[in-house]
Amino acid sequence: MLIRQAPEHYQPAAQALLGKVIMVTGAGDGIGRAAALAYAAHGATVILLGRTEAKLEAVYDAIEQAGGPVPALVPVDLGSISEQQAADLAAELQAEFGRLDGLLHNASLLGERRSMASSSWQGWQEVMQVNVNAAFLLTRELLPLLQAAPSASVIFTSSGVGRVGKAFWGAYAVSKFATEGMMEVLAAELENTSKIRVNCINPGATNTAMRRAAYPAETPTDNPFPADIMPVYLYLMSDDSAGVTGVSFNAQ
Numbered sequence: 001m002l003i004r005q006a007p008e009h010y011q012p013a014a015q016a017l018l019g020k021v022i023m024v025t026g027a028g029d030g031i032g033r034a035a036a037l038a039y040a041a042h043g044a045t046v047i048l049l050g051r052t053e054a055k056l057e058a059v060y061d062a063i064e065q066a067g068g069p070v071p072a073l074v075p076v077d078l079g080s081i082s083e084q085q086a087a088d089l090a091a092e093l094q095a096e097f098g099r100l101d102g103l104l105h106n107a108s109l110l111g112e113r114r115s116m117a118s119s120s121w122q123g124w125q126e127v128m129q130v131n132v133n134a135a136f137l138l139t140r141e142l143l144p145l146l147q148a149a150p151s152a153s154v155i156f157t158s159s160g161v162g163r164v165g166k167a168f169w170g171a172y173a174v175s176k177f178a179t180e181g182m183m184e185v186l187a188a189e190l191e192n193t194s195k196i197r198v199n200c201i202n203p204g205a206t207n208t209a210m211r212r213a214a215y216p217a218e219t220p221t222d223n224p225f226p227a228d229i230m231p232v233y234l235y236l237m238s239d240d241s242a243g244v245t246g247v248s249f250n251a252q
């Protein structure tokens with residue numbers, strides 16, 4: 001596995017994403033929210049996908065108030081998304097935008113933190129559905145739109161436990177190994193046949209609801225806020241990373 005970081009002290013141009021259309025999953029909270037705001041602040045029209053409409057609306061309002069391009073709102077529960085729903089979404093985006101310049105797979109469930117022996121079947125499937133299956137389905141349906149962009153970027157979100165297995169991290173860790181694998185398979189398939197680059201980001205410990213749930217004994221503010229880890233998210237979405245593919249990045 002190839003592991004890298006964004007160029008040191010990377011600073012994108014103010015309008016690095018001008019005119020780009022970028023989808024962010026799990027855009028209502030945490031790292032996805034920060035990425036949506038950062039992408040819009042650099043000129044992108046952001047498609048906000050998430051399961052809690054009120055949170056998406058709050059991000060929409062924040063982008064509008066900051067003077068960013070009007071975003072699009074896609075309330076979808078990735079825990080139950082069907083093939084038909086994903087195909088319909090792709091058709092709607094095709095009609096409205098005609099292409100997709102970026103896709104950030106960020107939405108994830110932490111799920112149960114238990115031994116394999118005591119993990120529930122239902123909990124296992126919920127995590128694999130949101131973290132792996134839905135990311136595959138969206139990617140497959142959106143590939144034609146990504147192919148239609150002059151240069152597109154797909155980013156998957158990994159984790160430290162997606163690179164080294166740790167006890168009691170269960171389906172979440174396994175889903176992140178699968179995510180790294182999905183990135184490598186797709187990057188290899190597209191490398192010489194398209195202008196789509198495909199990479200992973202491991203955010204590292206970041207002060208979000210998920211981190212606070214996973215590490216209740218930790219002082220939350222000891223970790224960076226989502227806005228602090230945006231350089232690599234901007235680097236991989238901007239044309240500054242053209243030609244970079246098949247790499248797993250560390251945000252910290």
Ligand code: NAP
Binds near residue numbers: 030108
């Ligand atoms: P978070 O604060 O829990 O945010 C997760 C987002 O995913 C939320 O917006 C959530 O929506 C959305 N989501 C969850 N289930 C969904 C579903 N069924 N359908 C649609 N959206 C759904 O987590 P985060 O810390 O920002 O995590 C972002 C990514 O970074 C994840 O992939 C996570 O695994 C990864 N990561 C985080 C850390 C860290 O320290 N924070 C470390 C390593 C990796 P709702 O708000 O509506 O529930």
